[in-house]
Amino acid sequence: MTVMETTATGTDTCAGPPQQNRRPDGQDRYTISEVVALTGLTAHTLRWYERIGLMPHIDRSHTGQRRYTNRDLDWLDLVGKLRLTGMPVADMVRYAELVREGDHTYVERFELLKTTREDVLARIDELRGTLAVLDRKISFYADAGRALASERSR
């Protein structure tokens, strides 16, 4: 059996919620500017991701222009999510390498995902702590505001 999540290639994307504005598989050849519109990334950033190995080598038209597939968009979605967690780009590149290397890296990928999951949980907890501090300060300011208002009306 194979550990790949999709059949044909070495990419690693498992079907999430269906994406908007996509063309059906088979006619999925997007120019870089279409991908810019779909992802919110800049063309610069897309080329840079490819250069540093965060993307697989993107398919080209007969004249050398990039043609992205639905699979590439899925990968970019995952990268976007991981970026939100604060994961360094270098770590994402590492993950991309593992995917390219094939099935035998599957345990390492699994561990990496679990570690990332723990990081995200910790991050959410930190933010909840910060939220508590903010709420305390906000209610202080609200009280101070009410006190000022009642003083003014006296």
Next chain:
Amino acid sequence: MTVMETTATGTDTCAGPPQQNRRPDGQDRYTISEVVALTGLTAHTLRWYERIGLMPHIDRSHTGQRRYTNRDLDWLDLVGKLRLTGMPVADMVRYAELVREGDHTYVERFELLKTTREDVLARIDELRGTLAVLDRKISFYADAGRALASERSR
């Protein structure tokens, strides 16, 4: 009345949970290396915070060495929390300026805190979305792992 949260100075800290390893008010004069130990920041960063206006001017010993107070530590705690939210240092400097400018900036501070609160909530939501994606992939990998194991045992 005054909108200051503490009596004597223009700092802006409302009593959170009591802090560990602090000296009682009145004997609160910490060297920079003590503050390093208490906050986890580097001395470089502490001096830099002061230079860019993120800290009030720190009290000095008769020979010009910094002596931090409990109030300074409270402020650093708040800065630490805000930093966790991803708030740019420039925005924190802006908040510090508002505090220094006095009571008449209180509405603006209030708004800034509320905006930050919304940002934190949005950030937590993003992270929850990422968590869902990670969990989906993790359970995929776990299933693949079980499949491999049962194949091996056949």
Next chain:
DNA sequence: CGCTTGCTTGGAGTGCACTCCAAGGTTCTA
């Protein structure tokens, strides 16, 4: 006293994640 360790300053350097540039080829619309 000498020694070590700690603190001071302004300014320069670092690492990350983009972001932009110049010069030229490609694709689309009129």
Next chain:
DNA sequence: TAGAACCTTGGAGTGCACTCCAAGCAAGCG
């Protein structure tokens, strides 16, 4: 078939948040 809009590359530049450096003063100890 002309013009506008889009795409290509390697390499250089940017902004942020630190991070470090050199040169020198300060403090505690035997």
